[in-house]
Every structure is written in structure tokens, then in C-alpha cells.
Amino acid sequence: MKKSLVLLAGGILFVMGCNKSVSNEEGLPEQDAVATERHCAADEVLKEQIKADPSLRQRMDAIEEFTKRVAANPEQFRLVNGIIEIPVVFNVLYRTTAQNVALTQLQSQIDVLNEDFAATNADYNLTSTYNSVKAGNIGVRFVLDQVKRRSTTKTSWSTNDAMKKSAQGIVPTSPTTKLNIWVCNMGGGILGYAQFPGGNSATDGVVLDDNATGRTGTAAAPFNKGRTATHEVGHWMNLRHIWGDATCGNDQVGDTPTHNTANYGCPAAGHKSTCSGTPVEMTMNYMDYTDDACMYMFSIGQKSRMLAVFATGGPRNSFAQP
Numbered sequence: 270m271k272k273s274l275v276l277l278a279g280g281i282l283f284v285m286g287c288n289k290s291v292s293n294e295e296g297l298p299e300q301d302a303v304a305t306e307r308h309c310a311a312d313e314v315l316k317e318q319i320k321a322d323p324s325l326r327q328r329m330d331a332i333e334e335f336t337k338r339v340a341a342n343p344e345q346f347r348l349v350n351g352i353i354e355i356p357v358v359f360n361v362l363y364r365t366t367a368q369n370v371a372l373t374q375l376q377s378q379i380d381v382l383n384e385d386f387a388a389t390n391a392d393y394n395l396t397s398t399y400n401s402v403k404a405g406n407i408g409v410r411f412v413l414d415q416v417k418r419r420s421t422t423k424t425s426w427s428t429n430d431a432m433k434k435s436a437q438g439i440v441p442t443s444p445t446t447k448l449n450i451w452v453c454n455m456g457g458g459i460l461g462y463a464q465f466p467g468g469n470s471a472t473d474g475v476v477l478d479d480n481a482t483g484r485t486g487t488a489a490a491p492f493n494k495g496r497t498a499t500h501e502v503g504h505w506m507n508l509r510h511i512w513g514d515a516t517c518g519n520d521q522v523g524d525t526p527t528h529n530t531a532n533y534g535c536p537a538a539g540h541k542s543t544c545s546g547t548p549v550e551m552t553m554n555y556m557d558y559t560d561d562a563c564m565y566m567f568s569i570g571q572k573s574r575m576l577a578v579f580a581t582g583g584p585r586n587s588f589a590q591p
């Protein structure tokens with residue numbers, strides 16, 4: 270466990286908090302340890318990408334301005350109209366037979382995405398302080414397009430996008446019209462990461478640890494309900510972590526409360542922030558770090574933000590074409 274933590278710290282410059290831990294109680298080999306706490310590397314990867322290409326910051330600032338304009342003018346949403354259907358390409362990289370996850374496991378991941386983004390998930394009706402800002406149906410549907418598989422000798426993968434390159438991984442298929450999801454054994458206790466809108470299309474998409482993919486097969490508790498993908502696809506549609514990746518930070522969404530930081534596990538109902546106004550935190554939001562069983566909603570503000578990427582002139586408008 271210590272070893273993977275050191276590897277993580279060495280591979281990523283801006284590690285926040287080192288708030289991951291992995292369990293190896295079941296005698297799993299070190300490289301296939303199962304995470305016990307959520308850790309997503311999307312924000313760390315973004316910071317690295319901006320360091321390598323400062324113009325990405327300008328493109329993302331422009332997307333932020335665009336998002337605000339579209340959110341202020343709901344008329345433009347009608348240009349998107351109805352359900353947006355997103356073809357999904359799974360790119361599976363495996364060393365062991367178990368890591369070569371079955372089609373049924375991948376299909377279960379599609380099912381979870383469709384339930385969570387349509388608010389037909391069974392736990393959606395749980396009551397919370399935030400019933401009034403639940404987003405309902407986002408209006409996006411996911412369809413399994415194809416599965417690509419490649420055998421590898423790599424025991425684990427880091428956040429350097431090697432899984433997306435031809436040398437060791439699988440290059441994305443039509444990334445401007447298909448959502449590419451890489452499934453592989455992530456090291457360092459990381460469950461996954463996503464690329465935000467505005468990034469290079471050659472690395473666009475979502476990465477999932479095989480133990481946090483779907484809800485069958487190798488999916489392992491407490492991340493065996495497919496919510497890692499829901500969270501990562503949220504990033505892919507421009508959502509930030511609900512705590513804004515800073516102490517009492519800003520997630521650029523108006524109807525989510527200010528969080529101190531990430532929440533883990535299953536916080537008790539009514540858990541309060543110590544940030545200004547001490548609001549009850551929205552720990553059940555997909556963009557927190559809580560366990561799969563304890564997150565079940567996006568907010569209305571997050572829905573507006575996600576749909577803006579598909580609007581005319583938006584960074585993912587190519588996905589909204591007929």
C-alpha cells in the first residue's frame with residue numbers, strides 16, 4: 270500500500286490530500302489491490318495537461334464563458350432537443366483473464382449510466398435535504414457501440430494516458446462522436462479519471478479501474494454499482510468535484526452547497542459543512558467521493574452545465590448531431 274502511494278505521488282505533481290487507501294486483506298496481489306475509498310484523478314490530470322499546454326486553460330475559460338451564456342438563455346437548449354444518444358466504445362486492457370471483463374459487465378455499466386442519467390436509478394427516490402434540486406432526466410442516453418480488447422504485460426496503469434496510446438494501449442475510436450471508456454487495472458488506488466471538454470481529442474474519454482466498472486464480474490464493493498463511470502462521465506460533460514477541488518471551493522454550479530472537501534464512505538444524513546453559512550452538504554451527489562451505494566443524484570444546475578457542452582457552439586456539440 271505504501272509502495273503504491275509513493276508511485277502515485279511520484280507520477281502526479283499535484284496530489285491532493287493523499288486521501289486514498291487500498292485494501293489487500295483478501296490476499297490479492299499488490300498490483301490488483303481493491304480501493305476502499307474513492308479517488309478520482311481528473312483534476313490532477315487536468316492540472317498536468319494545462320502545465321504541458323497552457324492554451325488549454327484559455328480554451329477552458331472560453332468554454333466556461335459559453336456555459337454561463339447558455340445557462341442564462343435556456344432557449345438555446347432546444348437546439349439540442351430531446352435525447353442525445355452517445356455511442357460508447359469500451360477499450361479493455363488486460364493482463365489477467367479476470368481483467369478481460371465480460372461483455373455482460375460492460376453492458377451493466379451502460380445500464381447504470383442510462384439509469385443514473387435518466388434518474389430511473391432505484392435509489393433516486395431516497396429523500397434528502399436536496400429533493401427540490403434533483404435534476405431528473407438529463408436527456409442523454411448511452412448505447413454500447415463496440416468493445417476493443419488488448420492483452421498487455423503491464424501490471425497496472427497510471428494517469429499518464431498510456432492506455433490511450435498505440436504503443437501499449439488502444440487509441441480512441443472516433444472521439445469527437447463516440448465516448449471512449451478505457452477499462453484497465455489502475456494503480457495507486459485510483460478508481461478512474463476523465464478528460465474535461467476542451468482537451469486533446471487523442472486522449473478524450475474516461476478511464477475506469479476494472480474493479481470499479483459496472484455492477485457484475487470484477488466490480489468490487491464499495492464501488493460495485495457502476496457509479497465511478499457516472500462520476501467520470503459527469504467530468505467529461507464538464508462537471509467539477511462538488512467541493513470545487515479546494516477547501517470550500519466553487520464547483521461553478523449555483524444550486525449545490527459549498528463543501529469543505531470530499532466526503533467518503535456513507536456520511537450520516539444532515540452532515541454539515543463548516544464553510545460560510547454551514548449548509549448541509551450534498552453528499553449524495555455523484556460528484557462527491559462517497560461510496561456507490563450513497564450517491565444517487567445530479568442537481569438541476571449540474572444538468573444545465575452538462576447540457577451546455579452539447580449546445581450549438583459547445584465543445585461536445587458534435588455528439589448532438591443527428
Ligand SMILES: [Zn+2]
Nearest residue numbers: 309310311510
Ligand atoms: Zn472526479
